[in-house]
Amino acid sequence: MRSLPRRALIALAAGLAMPRWVRGQATQRFHRLGWLSATELQHREPYGLAFVQRLRELGFVNGANLTIEYRHAAGTFEKLPSAAAELARLNVDILFSAGPEASLAALQQIGADKPIVFVAVDFDPIATGHLVNPARPGGRLTGVTAVQSLLPGKRLELVKELLPATRKVAVLGNDQTTGQLAVAEEAAKRLALELHVIHFKRPPFDYESAVAEAVRAKSEVLFVLGSALFTLPTRRLIPELALKARLPSVFHHAQWAEAGGLMSYGFNFPHLWRSAADMVGKILRGAKAGEIPMEQPTTYELAINARTAKALGIRIPESIRVRVDRVIDH
Numbered sequence: 001m002r003s004l005p006r007r008a009l010i011a012l013a014a015g016l017a018m019p020r021w022v023r024g025q026a027t028q029r030f031h032r033l034g035w036l037s038a039t040e041l042q043h044r045e046p047y048g049l050a051f052v053q054r055l056r057e058l059g060f061v062n063g064a065n066l067t068i069e070y071r072h073a074a075g076t077f078e079k080l081p082s083a084a085a086e087l088a089r090l091n092v093d094i095l096f097s098a099g100p101e102a103s104l105a106a107l108q109q110i111g112a113d114k115p116i117v118f119v120a121v122d123f124d125p126i127a128t129g130h131l132v133n134p135a136r137p138g139g140r141l142t143g144v145t146a147v148q149s150l151l152p153g154k155r156l157e158l159v160k161e162l163l164p165a166t167r168k169v170a171v172l173g174n175d176q177t178t179g180q181l182a183v184a185e186e187a188a189k190r191l192a193l194e195l196h197v198i199h200f201k202r203p204p205f206d207y208e209s210a211v212a213e214a215v216r217a218k219s220e221v222l223f224v225l226g227s228a229l230f231t232l233p234t235r236r237l238i239p240e241l242a243l244k245a246r247l248p249s250v251f252h253h254a255q256w257a258e259a260g261g262l263m264s265y266g267f268n269f270p271h272l273w274r275s276a277a278d279m280v281g282k283i284l285r286g287a288k289a290g291e292i293p294m295e296q297p298t299t300y301e302l303a304i305n306a307r308t309a310k311a312l313g314i315r316i317p318e319s320i321r322v323r324v325d326r327v328i329d330h
Helices: 004-016 018-024 044-058 077-089 099-106 151-162 175-191 205-218 234-244 252-256 268-285 305-311
Strands: 031-037 066-072 094-099 116-120 141-145 169-174 195-200 221-224 250-253 263-266 302-305 326-328
Touching: 031 077, 031 099, 044 094, 044 268, 066 195, 077 099, 094 141, 116 268, 141 268, 151 175, 151 195, 151 221, 151 250, 151 263, 169 175, 169 205, 175 250, 195 205, 195 221, 205 234, 221 234, 234 250, 234 252, 234 305, 250 252, 252 263, 252 302, 252 326, 302 305, 305 326
Parallel strands: 031 066, 031 094, 094 116, 116 141, 169 195, 169 221, 221 250, 250 263, 302 326
Antiparallel strands: 263 302
């Protein structure tokens, strides 16, 4: 009996490992998705994994009937246009913008006939003019928003409720978070809070110096704006530096609280990415991006790291305790 070539054996094993419904679909149509992000590790984040898993649940399996082409800018936004141009040359079927406005803008400059699905992490696509009518976007664009034109103010309100004696807050941001900063500044006026803004210009960012500056400015809280550039391995570094400096730290989604931040308030990020995968699935099945309404999730998630609170000697007031969705104790 003649043995199969090694390549054939690998292909056969991969096919048998797939669910039967995937094997059937794989012979029908092969798709290519171009994923553009600012940083290298985004697709390994919990929400990036959730996006790929949801596509698999919908019948689009990376390596079977789908190829995901990842391109990133290594944390330097100036490289996004060239990374986007690489995706254009690959002739993908659909484009995915995950994170900053600069990523979406880069994709809009290429492949005018290619649909784009976005997850707007650090910008508001309505305020920035990318969409006029979220219910019917038109054109080739749709996606999911994290409503950063609203939530920074809500987070500051929670800071004041959690730590009512707070007077000065250090705010960590970069060139992509100016819209969020404006919202925070407006809320600070209402709450009688003084903001000490620490603005990063270009990566790599010096987080140690930033936290040291917050301490020198006699800030009482470190308030980190949502940015696609603040990802792994920063996820652990900023909370660690803040805790060492005895600064309560506040973030925009629960992965930060899991990494040691005191508190987070925002949307469940894996759910946002799963919603974006649903949109991708509809488009790959023939729907037009411009006819799919932009989504704005309505369920917010408040997370508290109990271990960090204890280390800082912070007692969580009952008014917040009863609203907490996740208590992290590790």
